[in-house]
Amino acid sequence: MIEKLWFQRSLIAWLCFPVLYPLSRLYKWISVKRKNDFLSGKKVSYRSPVPVVIVGNITAGGNGKTPVVIWLAETLKAKGYKPGIISRGYGGKSEHYPLRVSDGVQPAECGDEPKLIAVRTGLPVIVAPKRTDAARELLQYDVDIIISDDGLQHYALTRDIELIVVDGKRRFGNGHFIPLGPMRESLERLDSVDFIINNGAEKSREMSMTLCPERAVNLVTGETEDVASLSSVIAFAGIGHPPRFFMTLKGLNTDIVETVSFSDHQVFTEADLAPFLAHDGDVVMTEKDAVKCRQFAKDNWWYLPVSAKFSTTDEAKIIHKIEEVIKQYGP
Structure with a gap:
């Protein structure tokens, strides 16, 4: 039903519009107000002593973020950096947070995506409902860069670089905010991020990324x-x-x-x-x-398994930008 409501012209969408439109406007108002509260200093954001890279999106649903997180973590690791990953751990329930995703931690505790990332990369992955808590905990594991799996709208955590992943086929659906549509933030948000990654298609001003099966x-x-x-x-x-x-x-x-x-x-x-x-x-x-x-x-x-693949040029642009930020933080 969500697929038909958000991404297709359907009778369901027409019938749901009068009920969901006011809720959609309320979601947008809350989203904008919360963001402005942090940007204005009314609410305090946490700044990590190491760079933070956000891999997120402005829509709900699967866009291909997790493969990008894995690609970025493995690429930085191969270059001699010590990345770590933080996540909200959606779908998992633990008796305590922050939680490191170790071999003995089950997906039911930490969430399926953090478990996948930890297994694939072998890097420290910390989950917590508040990513700021996860970031503080991650610093105990001698990391020199933090990668946030999702969290673009978590403005309580200051970030240095933002990557947005866009579904190349479904794009932004009907353009409405949750629950009437898939939007978490407006399209204008694309103008303020460092890189827009297009999963599965080519579009000007966006980096093409493909998911290559193994x-x-x-x-x-x-x-x-x-x-x-x-x-x-x-x-x-x-x-x-x-x-x-x-x-x-x-x-x-x-x-x-x-x-x-x-x-x-x-x-x-x-x-x-x-x-x-x-x-x-x-x-x-x-x-x-x-x-x-x-x-x-x-x-x-x-x-x-699938792996994110970029052109050599686009990969170099992303890594160069991150390395520039790392240098600003110093040794």
Whole structure:
């Protein structure tokens, strides 16, 4: 229903407009007021002693932020820096915060995306409902740069560089604020960020980024296979925009017999996964879903990792900007 309401012309959108429009205007007013309170000094922002890079968006839903966070963290690590990541930990519930995402911490505690980032990068990842708390905690791990997974609207944390990720296909939907539309901030916000990253398309003034699939990885054995070699595949996804994942699989000539969509950040139970447990063919899921499904996995279950890819020129621009800021902070 959200997809039809926010991104399609539909009867649902027409029927919901009178009810949701006032709520949308209220959301916008609160969003603008909160931002202005921090920018005017009425509310105090925390400035970290090391640079902070925000990877966020101005819309709700999956735009491809997490792969960009992973790419940025791994690129900086390869250049000799010591990045760490902070996140709100959406979907996770822990008895205490801030929480470091260690091997023993489950996605139900920290959230699926922070768990994925920690597994992929091997870097310190801290989650907390308030990113300022996460940033303070992260400083204990000898980091020299903080990457915030989302948090563009968390103005309680001062930032040095802002990267916005835009869905190249769906863009900004109907242009209305939540709950009538997907907007968290107005389009004018694009004029104040350092880089606009377009996921899946090309547009002037925006950096093109593609999500490149790798070989499928078996959840039980860790072996890898070309996804096209798998047979009678049921594919499922609990991400912001599942059709993107299914289209990726089809583009790789995957033998798909069925696709199943779950809500973003779905907390899986064995009952949810029962149809896949009984499937005789192969089951393929996203990497984000895989971190929540290992305890149920069978030897015919696979996940498809994807990695963010930029042109050499655009990659150099982003890294150069970050290095300039790091120099300003000094040794």
